[in-house]
Amino acid sequence: MITNKTPLRDLAKKRGLAVGAAVNAEALRDDPQYRTILAREFGMATCENAMKFGPLRPSRERFAFDDADAVVAFAGEHGMAVRGHALVWHNMLPDWFAKGGFTYDDGIDLVRGHIHTVVSRYRGRVCAWDVVNEAFDDRGGWRDSPFLRMFGPDYPTMAFHWAHEADPDAKLFYNDYNADSINRKSDAVYAMVRMLLERGVPIHGVGLQMHLCAWDAVYPASVAANIKRFNDLGLDVQITEMDVRMKEPFNESGLLQQARIYREIMEVCLRAERCSAFVVWGLTDRYSWIPQTFKGEGGGLLFDNEGRPKPAYDALCEVLAS
Numbered sequence: 001m002i003t004n005k006t007p008l009r010d011l012a013k014k015r016g017l018a019v020g021a022a023v024n025a026e027a028l029r030d031d032p033q034y035r036t037i038l039a040r041e042f043g044m045a046t047c048e049n050a051m052k053f054g055p056l057r058p059s060r061e062r063f064a065f066d067d068a069d070a071v072v073a074f075a076g077e078h079g080m081a082v083r084g085h086a087l088v089w090h091n092m093l094p095d096w097f098a099k100g101g102f103t104y105d106d107g108i109d110l111v112r113g114h115i116h117t118v119v120s121r122y123r124g125r126v127c128a129w130d131v132v133n134e135a136f137d138d139r140g141g142w143r144d145s146p147f148l149r150m151f152g153p154d155y156p157t158m159a160f161h162w163a164h165e166a167d168p169d170a171k172l173f174y175n176d177y178n179a180d181s182i183n184r185k186s187d188a189v190y191a192m193v194r195m196l197l198e199r200g201v202p203i204h205g206v207g208l209q210m211h212l213c214a215w216d217a218v219y220p221a222s223v224a225a226n227i228k229r230f231n232d233l234g235l236d237v238q239i240t241e242m243d244v245r246m247k248e249p250f251n252e253s254g255l256l257q258q259a260r261i262y263r264e265i266m267e268v269c270l271r272a273e274r275c276s277a278f279v280v281w282g283l284t285d286r287y288s289w290i291p292q293t294f295k296g297e298g299g300g301l302l303f304d305n306e307g308r309p310k311p312a313y314d315a316l317c318e319v320l321a322s
């Protein structure tokens with residue numbers, strides 16, 4: 001079980017950083033150990049799925065806020081900040097929406113209405129929103145989505161304006177994966193956010209998801225340079241969905257590699273001019289999305305199936321305390 005050392009969230013707070021976790025609403029409801037670890041170790045929460053379009057919108061007429069409300073309430077009770085995730089994303093859309101067939105005007109009505117309703121419900125309680133998630137493919141081109149089809153490449157501009165209308169105090173983020181270091185995809189993100197800023201669009205930060213593999217090389221200097229170029233535009237950067245997956249069978253050397261990678265990314269974040277949050281994509285390996293998504297892989301988080309802290313957890317504590 002967890003030791004009586006200073007919790008991660010307190011160590012991070014002393015360094016001016018929020019350490020967060022994606023929260024599985026079901027585990028939060030059913031698993032007392034899950035609640036204990038979350039409240040003790042993390043100062044920030046993201047709904048892993050509950051604030052996505054599909055889960056929130058079973059039909060055009062109906063919103064299902066229960067899970068998202070429960071996560072936000074738990075966070076409030078335990079002094080945790082909340083990141084909102086995600087308003088505009090090609091994935092996990094409800095069928096009735098993904099099917100399309102909306103006119104331009106109807107589409108605007110629908111998406112603007114969705115963003116207004118969701119963002120204003122959590123106004124003052126969600127400090128940062130992933131307004132647009134994963135708009136680019138790995139080569140840096142626009143990813144196909146109902147939003148792109150309906151509105152063209154102006155859709156991020158529209159979405160950021162709508163979110164800002166609903167909560168002028170929330171920090172608004174563009175979020176993506178495989179755009180953590182300098183590469184074609186992060187170049188595309190950089191070009192887009194610079195264009196948005198030039199046009200006066202209310203965007204305040206870039207989220208680097210940081211879904212990594214323990215067996216791959218990580219280039220901290222390149223991640224640092226990437227963060228710096230966003231900071232130089234006046235934007236905040238947050239690590240939004242970190243996990244470092246291993247291949248089965250998991251072994252000691254994988255755990256140590258993983259710990260080293262967590263440590264290196266945390267060091268980069270601490271050294272950056274503005275890297276204000278470090279969020280991991282889940283709490284314990286038991287509920288992680290990785291085994292369902294990447295066959296034969298898993299074990300990417302800070303706590304194991306039983307809720308015991310792993311070497312990666314110790315590594316983060318060490319860096320934060322040093």
Ligand code: XIL
Nearest residue numbers: 048049085086092133177209241289
């Ligand atoms: C994942 C969730 O973890 C899964 O439970 C769900 O089935 C699919 O979505 N990038 C994101 C996250 O922005 O929303 C994704 O979350 C993981 C990849």
